[in-house]
Amino acid sequence: MTLPLTLYRWLTGALEPLAPRLLDARVKQGKEDPARVDEKLGVSRAERPRGEVVWLHGVSVGETLSLLPVVERFVKARPDLTVLVTSGTITSAELLARRLPPGVIHQFAPVDGPCAVAAFLDHWRPSLGVFVESELWPNLILTARDRKIPLALVSARITEKTAAGWARFPKSARKLLESFHCVLPQDVVSADRVQAMGGRVDGLVNLKLSGGALPHDARAFTTLSAAIGDRPVVVAASTHEGEEIAIVRALDHLTERLCLILVPRHPERGIEIATALTRDGYRFALRSRGAQPNAETDLYVADTLGELGLFLRLADVVVMGGSFGSFLGREPWGGHNPLEPARLGKPAVTGPDNSNWQAVTADLVGAGGLAVVHSPGDLPGIVAPLLNDPAAARAMGERARRAAADVGAGLDRLWDALQPLLPPVRR
Numbered sequence: 392m393t394l395p396l397t398l399y400r401w402l403t404g405a406l407e408p409l410a411p412r413l414l415d416a417r418v419k420q421g422k423e424d425p426a427r428v429d430e431k432l433g434v435s436r437a438e439r440p441r442g443e444v445v446w447l448h449g450v451s452v453g454e455t456l457s458l459l460p461v462v463e464r465f466v467k468a469r470p471d472l473t474v475l476v477t478s479g480t481i482t483s484a485e486l487l488a489r490r491l492p493p494g495v496i497h498q499f500a501p502v503d504g505p506c507a508v509a510a511f512l513d514h515w516r517p518s519l520g521v522f523v524e525s526e527l528w529p530n531l532i533l534t535a536r537d538r539k540i541p542l543a544l545v546s547a548r549i550t551e552k553t554a555a556g557w558a559r560f561p562k563s564a565r566k567l568l569e570s571f572h573c574v575l576p577q578d579v580v581s582a583d584r585v586q587a588m589g590g591r592v593d594g595l596v597n598l599k600l601s602g603g604a605l606p607h608d609a610r611a612f613t614t615l616s617a618a619i620g621d622r623p624v625v626v627a628a629s630t631h632e633g634e635e636i637a638i639v640r641a642l643d644h645l646t647e648r649l650c651l652i653l654v655p656r657h658p659e660r661g662i663e664i665a666t667a668l669t670r671d672g673y674r675f676a677l678r679s680r681g682a683q684p685n686a687e688t689d690l691y692v693a694d695t696l697g698e699l700g701l702f703l704r705l706a707d708v709v710v711m712g713g714s715f716g717s718f719l720g721r722e723p724w725g726g727h728n729p730l731e732p733a734r735l736g737k738p739a740v741t742g743p744d745n746s747n748w749q750a751v752t753a754d755l756v757g758a759g760g761l762a763v764v765h766s767p768g769d770l771p772g773i774v775a776p777l778l779n780d781p782a783a784a785r786a787m788g789e790r791a792r793r794a795a796a797d798v799g800a801g802l803d804r805l806w807d808a809l810q811p812l813l814p815p816v817r818r
Contacts, residue, residue, distance in 0.1 A: 407504035448476070449476075451478065600801055661692055708774050730799070
């Protein structure tokens with residue numbers, strides 16, 4: 392949103408009557424949950440509990456998952472509060488349904504129309520709003536501010552494009568940022584942009600650096616581990632279009648005993664990946680169809696949601712996806728979180744595209760827990776020695792684990808910053 396606030400608020404008010412029709416169209420396209428689509432209009436079937444409600448908001452999967460450690464801290468440290476988490480996508484809702492602690496409520500965030508926002512705030516009446524990495528939705532922010540709801544913007548990532556857009560309307564940008572009682576960008580670059588937009592910076596917190604190890608199903612681990620047997624395992628994690636087949640070809644002749652697990656960033660691409668593998672003559676098993684790897688299938692397409700923690704635990708070496716876009720002639724994806732294998736003590740390799748994780752990548756490479764290669768074709772030179780020397784692989788993984796622990800202290804800083812904004816403890 393890069394319109395002057397007055398025009399934006401008038402325009403969204405005028406267009407809001409079209410919102411139900413647009414949402415119905417998205418339901419037909421499979422982009423909205425038909426049973427819960429009214430939540431996007433601020434209408435909830437969930438009853439508001441008595442007492443104080445703390446509201447945490449993230450747009451999609453990455454943002455909402457980074458909120459989980461904050462949710463857990465609230466549940467443990469302030470059991471007198473009800474925690475409400477909002478997000479915008481079906482995928483994020485499915486993941487949160489599995490991973491939110493009991494008693495925590497999930498709702499879809501309202502569209503940024505005046506009536507939907509008012510209905511949402513009328514129903515939930517939060518005592519605090521915490522926005523993570525959020526786009527700046529004016530109606531939601533300004534209406535909450537007008538109702539004197541304390542707001543915090545945390546782990547904020549302000550891109551160059553976002554900053555340039557808001558630079559055209561500096562008064563609007565300043566007014567939005569001044570609505571937050573606490574602003575904690577995720578890095579120095581974003582902090583500088585917040586200040587250039589007229590906002591105040593209260594410190595740095597990157598929640599994606601503060602989480603624990605990804606969870607897993609222990610029974611599924613036992614079953615899959617038995618199916619793999621004593622074969623070495625390489626996991627290609629959070630891969631994008633084109634990366635899977637490039638990684639398979641690169642590692643094809645590494646060892647006949649290798650079990651390669653492909654975990655696409657978007658599980659719905661499973662059939663697409665299967666088609667590419669079939670075209671190239673590879674035999675594989677597809678997890679979404681209940682298949683398991685066996686003696687005839689050393690390739691496993693793990694096209695299911697929320698199981699990355701399971702596959703990472705099986706890995707001897709991890710290849711991080713989303714990092715070979717430039718080499719494949721595609722728009723760079725910016726890489727994915729290399730702390731996920733590091734927290735589990737797994738040695739990892741990544742491609743050259745790490746724009747979303749530059750500082751973390753540098754820390755892990757500097758610690759000797761992560762290797763960077765230029766192309767998928769360079770993978771065997773890193774992966775083969777690690778598979779042939781398990782002691783060296785374990786040492787590299789341990790270096791990664793220690794480095795991950797060193798960069799993950801932001802949650803305590805965030806918790807301290809939120810204390811003045813929280814309602815008093817109810818006795």
